[in-house]
Amino acid sequence: MWMRVNLVWVAVGWGLLCCGTTAPAEVAPPAGQPASVIPVQIPYNAPPEADFPEVEQATPAPDVLSDKELQRAEALLPLLEGRQELYIIAEFVHLGKPVVPVLVKALKMPGTRLRYNAIETLSIIKDPQAVPDLLDVAGNGEEITRVRAHALRVAVRLAPLEALPMLQTLVKDPADTIRRTVAFESQHVRRPEAVSLLIDLLADEEKYVSITARDSLWRLTRRGGPPHDWQGSTHEQRIEWSKEWKAWWEEALKNRGAAPAKPQSEPVS
Numbered sequence: 001m002w003m004r005v006n007l008v009w010v011a012v013g014w015g016l017l018c019c020g021t022t023a024p025a026e027v028a029p030p031a032g033q034p035a036s037v038i039p040v041q042i043p044y045n046a047p048p049e050a051d052f053p054e055v056e057q058a059t060p061a062p063d064v065l066s067d068k069e070l071q072r073a074e075a076l077l078p079l080l081e082g083r084q085e086l087y088i089i090a091e092f093v094h095l096g097k098p099v100v101p102v103l104v105k106a107l108k109m110p111g112t113r114l115r116y117n118a119i120e121t122l123s124i125i126k127d128p129q130a131v132p133d134l135l136d137v138a139g140n141g142e143e144i145t146r147v148r149a150h151a152l153r154v155a156v157r158l159a160p161l162e163a164l165p166m167l168q169t170l171v172k173d174p175a176d177t178i179r180r181t182v183a184f185e186s187q188h189v190r191r192p193e194a195v196s197l198l199i200d201l202l203a204d205e206e207k208y209v210s211i212t213a214r215d216s217l218w219r220l221t222r223r224g225g226p227p228h229d230w231q232g233s234t235h236e237q238r239i240e241w242s243k244e245w246k247a248w249w250e251e252a253l254k255n256r257g258a259a260p261a262k263p264q265s266e267p268v269s
Helices: 002-021 067-080 085-095 097-108 112-125 128-139 145-158 160-172 176-188 192-201 207-221 235-255
Strands: none
Touching: 067 085, 067 097, 067 112, 085 097, 085 112, 097 112, 097 128, 112 128, 112 145, 128 145, 128 160, 145 160, 145 176, 160 176, 160 192, 176 192, 176 207, 192 207, 192 235, 207 235
């Protein structure tokens, strides 16, 4: 009996609790009386601006190097290879274009990494006066292939037209890595001669050189050509496919600059 009474009181308590937490129904305001507006966001005050201390400006690079600065730059050349090479590269970059005649001397110094870092520094400085020295490195068959490829890459980016004769020479280079660099960098030379040398590289004995040349041709001409399985191709197939491109290019050169064909019928006014 006591258990039954307890259950009754539990049920009554739950009922009172539910009734007490139920929100009363909203009552509409009387007619003619405006409804009250309840703000939902407090006014926003922007934080005060930070007061940063004035930063000391870096010393500007000189327009002309003094004799003392030239001697210091030459003394830094051997340090382009070593634990402080990044710091030395930054030193040369800060000196800028006036230091290029000194920096190109590193291209003939011993040390593969030293010469590579010198080429990388010249690419950051972006001075076309270094292009002849870079092309000499690219055409040197006794140089390491990695250094030659990087020198050719930087030379083409700095002066594409000046580098075009070297690209035409290196089409038949014994190193396939150099030929692939030629195939990739020729897309930056906007000349008909670049298209011709890329068509020659389509028949390369190395598949990846041929595929790189095909991709560069698409970027230059926006012509995809007939669908072929370049990934699974043989050397003989690539030779035949290069003939298709050569025939198309000769026809395109023949029609270049020709007057548009006259319509057969007069336009209707």
